[in-house]
Amino acid sequence: MTATRAICHRRGVQDVLEQFDEYLALQRGRSEHTRRAYLGDLRSLFAFLADRTPGAGLDALSLPVLRSWLAAQAASGTARATLARRTSAVKTFTAWAQRRGLLTDDPATRLQVPKSGRTLPSVLRADQATDAMNAAESGAQQGDPLALRDRLIVEMLYATGIRVSELCGLDIDDVDRSRRVLRVLGKGNKQRTVPYGQPAHDALSAWLTTGRPALTTGESGPALLLGARGRRLDPRQARTVVHQTMSAVPGAPDIGPHGLRHSAATHLLEGGADLRVVQELLGHSTLATTQLYTHVTVARLRAVHDQAHPRA
Template identity: 85%
Template sequence: MTTGGQERSDPGIERCLEEFDQYLALERGRSEHTRRAYLGDLRSLLTFLAQRSPDTGLGGLSLPVLRSWLAAQAAAGTSRATLARRTSSIKTFTAWALRKGLLSADPATRLQVPKARRTLPAVLRQDQAVEAMDAAKSGAQQGDPLAIRDRLIVEMLYATGIRVSELCGLDIDDVDTSRRLLRVLGKGNKQRTVPYGEPAHAALTAWLSAGRPKLVSEGSGAALLLGVRGKRLDPRQARTVVHETMSAVAGAPDIGPHGLRHSAATHLLEGGADLRVVQELLGHSTLATTQLYTHVSVARLRAVHDQAHPRA
């Protein structure tokens, strides 16, 4: 894999990674983003292995090698959350390689996944969320199709709490405008139905009537949201839109689409929504993930109490 310190591509390894990528996509239903991250982790590990034991190939993978690689990552300042993902990447790969006969034993069986510290996400106050939606609406009043689209992006993300990849993956037929429902394809190709409110409906109506028709092209297909060239909107563009919108709200944290998702979940719980309903809306596979937002609400409650109560 390396020659004279220069990394070179091993055709056998590359074919192996291509097959693993297909496995992740077709059998595990992993998104393109997740697959890219997993393959990046594997290439990092295999480069590390080649530097320690040249010419051993996959057969050189062992528990000490895996632990040394993770230790080197930690020493370089890699976060616990990233270390946890990289460990999961390797465990998924070695289990697959064993089944394929590429390994005689699974060296990652006893590899422990580091527990990521769950930090409370930054969220908007409800008044800041209203200001953000107003800022997006005012920008769309000039009739610019991109501004009309940008209003829909922030309105729909906040109204539904869906992921930005889920939003950008929507087709026109996934929207039931009569009942104000979205048919969302989430992680693991799991489908769910998510409602949205009147402000998001107004933004959607404006986009379908006065925004999308001005951007549509031969490459648009059925995509709901379009980029400037008429193709399906890339999630990175949507993230930029959210950050720019938040910059117009004085005192608001610099959040992206995931911050709007956090905010939507927190505001739902503050409004009295049942935890399991929020779990279904967000598409969480376990209730434990949704319970993070109860901690957010309690933390916000305590912060207000400490600031406002005379005997706090």
């Protein structure tokens, strides 16, 4: 065992994971969400290793161990997309560990990433989206600060198709109200400009005029959206808001913020938007990701055709 690996063994896995987290943040530019997911995956791996071989260190990682861990995950019902992410997390980690001298060789070199198998996402019909926006607006009519915020969350997610993490990360200065556009910092620290419409503008004005001032504290900083205690809104709270809003729409699927993002993309394409424009709005790195939504619209056309055509 080299001196570096011996130090690693004494310090334990946690210190190594903290170094890896720093590498992901500073050198790979990974988002907090991605880093949290990767570290959770690796803790799961090391817990599996500890159960299998008590007292084992980093150098006990091997291809059979990694395959056994993934097999146990699959047997427990873990989705293929999650397995694919966990495989990527391990491969990124072991390659980094080898470069740092913490591993003699990379045990994940021949580890295959399971194909995630894309499925059609649940989306709202246009009339259901309208009903959801109306429900959020109705709840905000009494001027309650949290209700005004919740209306803005739902309106802005649907109007722009941005990710919930991107919405919660917005500062007041990221909003150009005169041009009705947002400056959004997306995955990989890539910045893009996203427009929004008049209804979202109205919700934003009500929030900034009446809602936000009532919740602002010394801890608010420049955050656009605030929680009940005046701190920057957590994405988990925003997800709860969306689910609660959807529960007020009869017949609507129980979708969260990502469902609103899917709905926005689908409705843009159904309205005639160019695929590359939608790619830019959503912040997709490749057009292939955006093309998923063309499958959704075709599926809808097929459903309508089967229902309406006499010889379907």
